Amino acid sequence: MSRILLVDDEPAILQTLKGIFLSGGHEVSTAVDGQEGLDSALREDFDMVLSDISMPKLSGIELLSRLEKLRPETHRVLLTAHTLEDYIDQLVGHNLSCVLTKSVPFPIHEVLCTVEAILSRKIFGIHRHVPKPALLESFKIRTHPEMVELCDALTLRAPQRRRNHLQTILSEVLTNAIYYGSLDMPGDHKETWNHDFSLPEEKAVEVEFAEGGGRMAITVSDRGGKLQRHTVLHWLQRQISHDENGLPLGIFDNHGRGFFISRSFSDRLSISIERGRRCEVTLLMYDSELPLGEKPLVILEI
Numbered sequence: 001m002s003r004i005l006l007v008d009d010e011p012a013i014l015q016t017l018k019g020i021f022l023s024g025g026h027e028v029s030t031a032v033d034g035q036e037g038l039d040s041a042l043r044e045d046f047d048m049v050l051s052d053i054s055m056p057k058l059s060g061i062e063l064l065s066r067l068e069k070l071r072p073e074t075h076r077v078l079l080t081a082h083t084l085e086d087y088i089d090q091l092v093g094h095n096l097s098c099v100l101t102k103s104v105p106f107p108i109h110e111v112l113c114t115v116e117a118i119l120s121r122k123i124f125g126i127h128r129h130v131p132k133p134a135l136l137e138s139f140k141i142r143t144h145p146e147m148v149e150l151c152d153a154l155t156l157r158a159p160q161r162r163r164n165h166l167q168t169i170l171s172e173v174l175t176n177a178i179y180y181g182s183l184d185m186p187g188d189h190k191e192t193w194n195h196d197f198s199l200p201e202e203k204a205v206e207v208e209f210a211e212g213g214g215r216m217a218i219t220v221s222d223r224g225g226k227l228q229r230h231t232v233l234h235w236l237q238r239q240i241s242h243d244e245n246g247l248p249l250g251i252f253d254n255h256g257r258g259f260f261i262s263r264s265f266s267d268r269l270s271i272s273i274e275r276g277r278r279c280e281v282t283l284l285m286y287d288s289e290l291p292l293g294e295k296p297l298v299i300l301e302i
Contacts, residue, residue: 001025001026001027002026002027002047002048002119003026003027003028003029003044003045003046003047003048004021004026004027004028004029004046004047004048004049004050004115005028005029005030005031005037005040005041005044005046005048005049005050006018006021006028006029006030006031006050006051007030007031007032007033007034007036007037007049007050007051007052007055007060007063008030008032008051008052008055008079009032009033009052009055009056010052011032013052013079013102014030014032016106016108017050017079017111018030020108020111020112021112021115024112024116029044029046033055033056033057033058034051034055034056034057034058034059034060034062034063035057035058036057037049037051037058037063038058038063038066038067041063041067041071041074042070042071046071046074047074047075047119048074048075048076048077048115048118048119049063049064049067049074049075049076049077050077050078050079050100050115051063051064051076051077051078051079052078052079052080053078053079053080053082053087054080054082060078060079060080061078061087061090061091061094061096064076064078064094064096065094065096068094068095075118075119076096076098077098077099077100077114077115077118078091078096078098078099078100079099079100079101079102079111080099080100080101080102080294081101081102081294082294083294084099084236084240084294084295084297085240087099088233088236088237088240088241089237089241091233091237091297092230092233092234092237095229095230095233097229097230097232097233097297097298097299097300097301098114098118098296098297098298098299098300099296099297099298100114100296100298101293101294101295101296102293103292103293103294104293107292107293107296110268110296113128113129114296114298114300117272117300118300121302123272123274123280123300123302124221124272124274124278124280125219126208126210126217126219126282127210129210129215129217129219129268129270129282129284130210130211130212130213130215130217131212131213132212132213133210133211133212133217134211134212135209135210135211135212136208136209136210137208137209137210138206138207138208138209139206139207139208139209140204140205140206140207141174141178141199141204141205141206141207142198142199142200142201142204142205143197143198143199144178144195144196144197147174147175147178147205150174150207151167151170151171151174152167154166154170154207154209154218155167155170157209157211157216158216158285159287162285165265165266166265166283166285168261168265169261169262169265169266169283170218170220170283172258172259172261172262173220173258173262173281173283174205174207174220175258176258176281177205177220177221177222177279177281178197178199178205178222179193180224180226180227181205181222181223181224181225181226181227181279182199182203182204182205182222182223182224183197183199183203184224184226202223203222203223203224205220205221205222206219206220206221206222207219207220207221208221214286214287214288215267215284215285215286215287216284216285216286216287217282217283217284217285218282218283219280219281219282219283220280220281220283221278221279221280221281222278222279223277223278224278224279225273225274225275225276225277225278225279226276226279227271227273227279228273228275228301229271229273229299229300229301232259232271232299233299234256235250235256235257235258235259235260236259236260236263236297237249238250238253238256239256239257239260240260259271262281262283263295266283266284266285267284267285267286267292267295268282268283268284268292268295268296268298269281269282269283269284269295269298270282270284270298270299270300271298271299271300272300272301273299273300273301273302274301274302275301275302
């Protein structure tokens with residue numbers, strides 16, 4: 001059992017979240033504004049503080065920023081009804097990489113699974129995203145032809161209207177996993193990347209594909225573990241933030257766009273990192289054509 005502090009100025013959201021986590025066997029406390037949340041977090045020991053962003057007296061970002069200095073062992077998660085674009089500069093400045101959304105209908109499973117993964121440190125695996133898959137397949141990639149063949153094959157699993165998007169996403173994610181993760185090639189010198197490679201068994205890129213519950217999930221995992229959450233945040237910021245002419249700050253960057261593209265074209269993107277050992281990128285696509293609300297930001301690192 002973990003101790004969770006929920007901070008939100010909307011009583012309905014507090015009660016919804018409290019019920020979710022109590023049913024998960026956790027001990028839950030609540031606070032109705034940022035200052036009350038900070039006082040509670042400093043007065044008692046909590047395993048996690050999950051806070052809204054926009055609140056009276058103290059914003060959620062400021063609350064969690066202070067907690068990082070005063071209670072560095074406490075997990076910090078933000079909850080918002082707004083877009084990532086509204087806060088990306090502050091998130092980068094305070095190294096906040098887990099932002100869940102107040103979509104309608106409320107994403108109960110998404111919030112609970114993300115929080116449980118953080119608290120248990122079990123941040124890897126496709127079953128976290130598709131608990132009871134009707135179809136589950138695993139693959140390993142050791143060569144460039146295998147990468148191209150698998151990318152083409154998995155793309156055909158998507159609905160016709162999503163295939164171009166999935167082709168683009170998979171190409172980006174698989175390329176990063178192989179060249180950056182397994183081969184340790186510099187991302188800013190892609191012109192030096194050689195397609196004539198053969199990865200040893202221990203460095204093969206692992207791919208899982210699952211379908212079930214109205215969604216399709218693909219995980220791509222490398223054993224390099226070279227990514228860092230603040231680096232991913234930096235790359236996202238470069239594409240999301242704009243200069244005085246309205247252009248993305250990173251419009252001329254020669255690398256770093258892959259995660260932005262993957263997040264834009266998928267319904268959900270999740271990145272899990274164990275520094276120096278493993279990195280897993282999960283792409284989710286839902287069957288429904290209805291909008292799913294704002295996309296969360298989920299970059300987990302242990």
